[in-house]
Amino acid sequence: MxxxxxxxxxxxxxxxxxxxxxxxxxxxxxxxxxxxxxxxxxxxxxxxxxxxxxxxxxxxxxxxxxxxxxxxxxxxxxxxxxxxxxxxxxxxxxxxxxxxxxxxxxxxxxxxxxxxxxxxxxxxxxxxxxxxxxxxxxxxxxxxxxxxxxxxxxxxxxxxxxxxAWPLSVIVAITEKGPKAVGSTEAMDISRRTSPFYSAWIEQQDEDLATARAAIARRDFEQLAAISEHNCLKMHSIMWASRPPLVYWNAATLRCLETLRHLQRQGLGVFFTIDAGPQVKAVCLPEHAGEVADALRGTAGVTELMTTGLGEGARLENTA
Amino acid sequence: MxxxxxxxxxxxxxxxxxxxxxxxxxxxxxxxxxxxxxxxxxxxxxxxxxxxxxxxxxxxxxxxxxxxxxxxxxxxxxxxxxxxxxxxxxxxxxxxxxxxxxxxxxxxxxxxxxxxxxxxxxxxxxxxxxxxxxxxxxxxxxxxxxxxxxxxxxxxxxxxxxxxAWPLSVIVAITEKGPKAVGSTEAMDISRRTSPFYSAWIEQQDEDLATARAAIARRDFEQLAAISEHNCLKMHSIMWASRPPLVYWNAATLRCLETLRHLQRQGLGVFFTIDAGPQVKAVCLPEHAGEVADALRGTAGVTELMTTGLGEGARLENTA
CATH class of the missing domain: 3.30.230.10 (Ribosomal Protein S5; domain 2)
Incomplete structure (x- = not known):
């Protein structure tokens, strides 16, 4: 029981x-x-x-x-x-x-x-x-x-x-711990009803999925980075063009993106993704995780970092 | 000559x-x-x-x-x-x-x-x-x-x-004085070629123009605010969904938006618009211009303010 x-x-x-x-x-x-x-x-x-x-x-x-x-x-x-x-x-x-x-x-x-x-x-x-x-x-x-x-x-x-099979690292930069103003379920409904870009998003998703699937199969980090960032920015674009607009980002979110762009220009294997909130998730090659974490830690407005690898699915715990 | x-x-x-x-x-x-x-x-x-x-x-x-x-x-x-x-x-x-x-x-x-x-x-x-x-x-x-x-x-x-006939005020919050990384002409071409939302933008523009035209004719500040912010966020959404993404905003840009959202919730007549750059333009009712300017001046990252009204078209100057 x-x-x-x-x-x-x-x-x-x-x-x-x-x-x-x-x-x-x-x-x-x-x-x-x-x-x-x-x-x-x-x-x-x-x-x-x-x-x-x-x-x-x-x-x-x-x-x-x-x-x-x-x-x-x-x-x-x-x-x-x-x-x-x-x-x-x-x-x-x-x-x-x-x-x-x-x-x-x-x-x-x-x-x-x-x-x-x-x-x-x-x-x-x-x-x-x-x-x-x-x-x-x-x-x-x-x-x-x-x-x-x-x-x-x-x-x-x-x-x-x-x-x-492809042990990537993820650095989560927390920029604000409070709960978000609009929950995802409500926000999705606002976007579906009001965003002028919603239907284009739906139509293109299969292509993005195919691109990412192929990149993962080939362990092609650069390709996965490009399609992931594009898909993420599209999602936020849909939210921003919703009425009322749904802006989950804060100043530190944008500063983290600038930090990661800078690292990318230096040749580091890292890309960002952002969900319905102000936190930035940096996905990176394990050998660059330390440098990425240092750069994000030094970014104004980042209050906490969590570094993690990829893990398993949900499972029962044996309890005494 | x-x-x-x-x-x-x-x-x-x-x-x-x-x-x-x-x-x-x-x-x-x-x-x-x-x-x-x-x-x-x-x-x-x-x-x-x-x-x-x-x-x-x-x-x-x-x-x-x-x-x-x-x-x-x-x-x-x-x-x-x-x-x-x-x-x-x-x-x-x-x-x-x-x-x-x-x-x-x-x-x-x-x-x-x-x-x-x-x-x-x-x-x-x-x-x-x-x-x-x-x-x-x-x-x-x-x-x-x-x-x-x-x-x-x-x-x-x-x-x-x-x-x-409708003397609005405009407060320009400068967040960065340097020239932008990608000029507008090139950026527009990137958006036209690569943004998945470009065609939806073109299709909806006539409706936005009609809404704004009617709002101006009626001096309906609230309606003009709503359609202007929506149109602005759509334009930036198109840029962000372009490949490569065109992100003209910086952390202070986003902070200015938060400041203005806060003023709006307090009932002030003000709305934002942002062009292909990181500056925020706050359009406001003249009686609220002082309060809007103070709030933007107190926003971290704003390096300079310019306050202006609406003016005339181009004209010859009489030179001695």
Whole structure:
């Protein structure tokens, strides 16, 4: 009746922005991500017949804001007539700040809840269940380089290259720890309804996915860098052209980009990606990680750095 | 055989980005601008049979970089077999830094050269001649709120509302005085060739122009603010999604936007626009200009402020 799972956040290189089905939380486009190693969310789920209501403790503190979405996830996994649950979560990085905390959270709770409910799901079903909680969570069930494909009225995820096969480093530059002003789900809907560039984005995504897939297969860092930065800037362009505009960047975000452009001109293997938040993720060749981290640490407005490699998918933890 | 003219830069609220004819320098879209009052470029042109070559002095210093474009302009006005010319220019604001210095320069030289050549041109012909030198220069021949329309293989400009009829203020926040890395002409061509959003931009421009035209006619500040900011962010989105990306903003640019967003939430009548450079132009109701200037002056990274109202079109100066 209980289960504990750990999952890592993932960062999309070819981004997901916009839904084709809001109710089922189906993405409008496919995406390609890398699963991180050092950042994690651990979720413990315990179904208990004696409880009158679900409870959620995040990093030791009760949290009611996230509870409804997590409870719906438990309903989908254990059935609506399930016992109420105690949910406890530990997370070693800022939450709701554009660092894919919901991806790792929903991947972890899906795996933990399935175990707690004593149910066996295949990876495809788990991915589908996780994806209904958070669009990007399905990818965190898998490790390394992961592709999420749209399949009729469902999604399908798979590792396209293992973490060990191309061990890149990721430096996350935190520029602001507070939660973002507009959540991704609402922001995606604003973009879908109002951005004049939304349809062009949807149309071109398959080409970007193919380019990135080929670059990953060839371990072609330069090609992956070019398509990832382009896809990221396109996503933010769509947001900026939305009405009202969605600007997640701050001054330090832009300064980090300048720092990375400078390193690129010096020949370092590094590129940026930015999600719906002000943090900058620098993906780099491991031999350049130290230099990239030093440069970002020295960039005004960067309050914290996290350095990580690529990691595994979500998994159960053996608890005593 | 000589003439002196003065012209003010203009700032487009509904932007021009991209050309439909590079050779004739015809814009891909129409635009609406405001002509400023306090910033100026003065151009003195003297045709002299004794000269072996054209010369250009900018703010007292010889400048050969701009000379070929200005010389071509003189050829178009005075004919290719004209005498060589001494050109002297004075400009009271940073040049080639995204402050429309080329607009005021080409508007002024067109008027000065026509006088020096002893030729009479109508305003339409002058606008067409100025526009061949710099796409936005045609607008600086007119004062107040100016619309540039595409007409077959030419352009047509006119004042749609006089400066005095709706006396707005403009605060220009300078964040960097150096010339930009990529000039507008080259950048527009990169966008036309590579930006996935370019065609959507072209298609929607007429609607944005109509919205702004109606807002100006009604003196509807809020509506003009909304469409101007939207159009500006769209233009920058196109640049960012270009390959290579064209990012003209710096950290202070973004910080100025945050400052202005904050003022807007407090109910102040102010909106931003940004051209191909890192400077932020805040257009505001005159009664709020002081507060807007104070807030921008207090924004980190702003090195200089210029406050101006709306002004007249290019005109000859009586010289002794």
């Amino acid at each position: 209980q289960g504990t799972a750990i999952a890592q956040p993932n960062i999309a290189l070819i981004k997901y922005w916009g839904k084709r089905n809001t109710k089922r939380n189906l993405p409008a486009v496919g995406s390609i991500s890398i699963t991180l190693r050092e950042l994690f969310t651990r979720m413990h789920v315990k179904f208990d017949a004696s409880l009158a209501a679900d409870t959620l403790i995040v990093n030791g503190t009760p949290d009611n804001a996230m509870l409804p979405r997590l409870a719906s996830c438990l309903d989908r996994i254990a059935g609506p007539d399930r016992h109420r649950a105690r949910i406890a979560s530990d997370c070693n990085f800022p939450i709701a700040a554009g660092l894919a905390s919901s991806a790792s959270a929903f991947a972890a709770i899906t795996v933990a809840a399935a175990a707690a409910a004593g149910k066996e799901f295949g990876q495809d079903s788990l991915a589908s269940l996780a994806g209904q909680g958070s669009g990007s969570a399905a990818r965190s069930l898998f490790g390394g380089f992961v592709e999420l494909k749209n399949m009729d009225d469902d999604i399908r995820c798979a590792t396209i290259l293992d973490a060990a | 000589q003439g002196t003219a003065i012209a003010q830069p203009n700032i487009a609220l509904i932007k021009y980005w991209g050309k439909r004819n590079t050779k004739r320098n015809l814009p891909a879209v129409g635009s609406i601008s405001i002509t400023l009052r306090e910033l100026f470029t003065r151009m003195h042109v003297k045709f002299d049979a004794s000269l072996a070559a054209d010369t250009l002095i900018v703010n007292g210093t010889p400048d050969n970089a701009m000379l070929p474009r200005l010389a071509s302009c003189l050829d178009r006005i005075a004919g290719p077999d004209r005498h060589r010319a001494r050109i002297a220019s004075d400009c009271n604001f940073p040049i080639a830094a995204g402050l429309a210095s080329s607009a005021s320069a080409f508007a002024a030289i067109t008027v000065a050269a026509a006088a020096a050549a002893g030729k009479e041109f109508g305003q339409d012909s002058l606008a067409s001649l100025a526009g061949q030198g710099s796409g936005s220069a045609a607008r600086s021949l007119f004062g107040g709120f100016v619309e540039l329309k595409n007409m077959d293989d030419d352009i047509r400009c006119a004042t749609i509302l006089d400066a005095a």
